Amino acid sequence: MSTSAEQSDVKPSALAEIDREVLGPLSPPRPLYWKVLTLLGLTVLWGITCWVLQVRLGMYLTGLNHPVCWAVYITNFVFWVGIGHAGTLISAILLLVRSRWRKAVSRSAEAMTVFAVTTAAMFPLIHLGRVWVFYYILPYPSQRQLWPNFISPLVWDVCAIGTYLTVSTIFWYVGLLPDLASARSWWLSRAGADHPRTKVYRRFALGWSGSSEQWRHYGRGYLYFAALATPLVVSVHSVVSWDFAVANLPGWHTTIFGPYFVAGAIHSGLAMVLTLLIPMRRVLKLDRVITMDHFESVAQTMIVTALIVGYAYVAEPFISWYSGDTFEQQFALWRATGWIALFFWALPLLNVVAPLSFLCRRVRRSVPALFAIGLLVNVGMWLERFVIIVGSTSHDFLPHNWQSYAPRPVEISITLGFFAFFLFWFFAFAKHLPTVSMTDLKEEPAQAGRVAAQTEPHRTAAPDVRALREGVTGVFRRSDELLAAITRALSAGFNRMETFSPVPLREVEHALARPASPVRLWTLTGAILGLVGGFWLAIGSALVNGDIVGGKHPVSIVPYCIVAFEGLILLGALANLAGMLLHARLGRSRLPAGFHDRFVLDRFGLSIGCPPERAGSATSLLRESGAEEILPTGGSY
DSSP: OOOOGGGSOOOHHHHHHHHHHHHGGGSOOOHHHHHHHHHHHHHHHHHHHHHHHHHHHOGGGSSOOSSOOSOHHHHHHHHHHHHTHHHHIIIIIHHHTTOSGGGGTHHHHHHHHHHHHHHHHHHHHHHHSSGGGGGGGSOOOOTTOOOOOTTSHHHHHHHHHHHHHHHHHHHHHHHHHHHHHHHHHHHHHHHOTTSHHHHHHHHHTTTOOOBHHHHHHHHHHHHHHHHHHHHHHHHHHHHHHHHHHTSOOTTTOOTTHHHHHHHHHHHHHHHHHHHHHHHHHHHTTOTTTSOHHHHHHHHHHHHHHHHHHHHHHHHHHHHHHHHOOHHHHHHHHHHHHSTTHHHHHHHHIIIIIHHHGGGSHHHHTOHHHHHHHHHHHHHHHHHHHHHHHHHHHHSOSOGGGOOOOOOOHHHHHHHHHHHHHHHHHHHHHHHHSOSSOHHHHHTSOSSTTOOOOOOOOOOOOOOOHHHHTSEEEEEESSHHHHHHHHHHHHHTTOOOEEEEOSSOOHHHHHHHTOOOOTHHHHHHHHHHHHHHHHHHHHHHHHHHHOOOOTTOOSOOHHHHHHHHHHHHHHHHHHHHHHHHHHHTTOSOSSOOTTOOGGGGTTOEEEEEEOOGGGHHHHHHHHHHTTOSEEEEGGGOO
16 A cells, blocks of 8 residues: 555544545445345346256256357356456556556455456356366365366466455455454444444454554555556466467467457456446445546546457457468458357447547546446447357357357346346445545545655664553644654653554654564565465376376476466465464454554554653653643553
């Protein structure tokens, strides 16, 4: 998270206003909300019922045939994986480049990623038919000594999607921690400690207090999560594209699929951001938090992705013609004139021409236009996956093998059911968790050009909980008052202190001269173990299977790099999480001495540990620095 000096102070009224704007919509829902949620739940149950019927009676209920063995289910899989990419783009990549417009939309985009990838993961199981044999593809020891073949792109999918879902969920939850603590304090002040929501928020906030030690380790850990997720967003849809590109079918066997799929994934994900956030902004009354400037930035990004997708649409038939391959040429001609032509020609209109209307400023600042174009792109990107998958399988090399395809009711019902599954979880998230990152919003400076308080770095002892139980705690309205109090305390010889704030304060870390967070060592160790473990797993499996094809050795290092990369990201993220939780002392039920609930909402605190004989001096120091209230540390919470 950004912790620059100029972002360290916001007016208390602005802090309280942000709390009110973001946490206010978490009030008990109206009957209409429960009706919509019930309708979505019933649709999900209908989709699951159709799935159970398909498992019981067989895949003949679907429109699958020979040779169209991949169709709507795999289309849904690729579509939902792509939807999740915008969340990682906004939350991770734009965080690393310090983009300001991501702050208001990152939380919802991250939630969208988690729910979309969860939905995507269901469709390979649905397509499998015999869902109970899915574990054959998992690498585990068995008496039969049958191990997955890590040269297969289908196994790469399991590694990539599993890693993506795990890392995205952790990244989303870690970003929620400070805001869950704010929700905990908000509900505690309004409904009491016994309210169910207060208890739930308390449990999932993991003891977050906003202390400088927590912010120090949390900031590093969150940054490393973003660094790990950034290459992951590129790799996942590249791996999905290789499901097709490594197959020798017309329309699939092309090297453009990697960047083509990644750009299309981000394009569809950004369109889904518009589709979801525009009605959410209106229903939850977040107009002052999510502004037209944020939507305009999303629209401008979509112009870039639309141009990349448009380039791919032009390059693909050109490559077919220029290659001189008869099969590629006849396939390109058939796709433009055969039974799938209507869908094919709709793609440039929906995915390129429609979003390029954002070049007009009036269009990209019109809420109805943004919502309509977002819907059109979502439809277009689903059709694009349908054309790619069904087109090539239905029209391969042999004319007597050509066949048309149409989805049957069971496929349509399952598809609609899992669309409702995605919307059900997003609706539940929007009403029960903060939909906007309050921490990011509170980092905005209240006044342009404010000069931050300067303090000389002074190495202090790491805060000791036992030492801080004796002393006093000052409550401040502004962070510059807190920094002034730190300067006075250091000058007076106090070296046992802890600060609390609703936002990360780089100046505090500078003033106290705390050492660098060791979380990076955890991350590096986990990444190295994941890299080595990935190669070890793939090579060991190959040697157990001992499959020698064409006289080649069973071990193939190049494709194993994919497995090793996913292992690097997965174990690096898990180790990063473990290091952050350990060093930030998260996961404990007791909050630290000196903490007050206002410190995660709209106040700043300085807790000075001192013996009783020096309490008077510390109290005077805090009062002179502008503390609006001074509490005994042991009884402040």
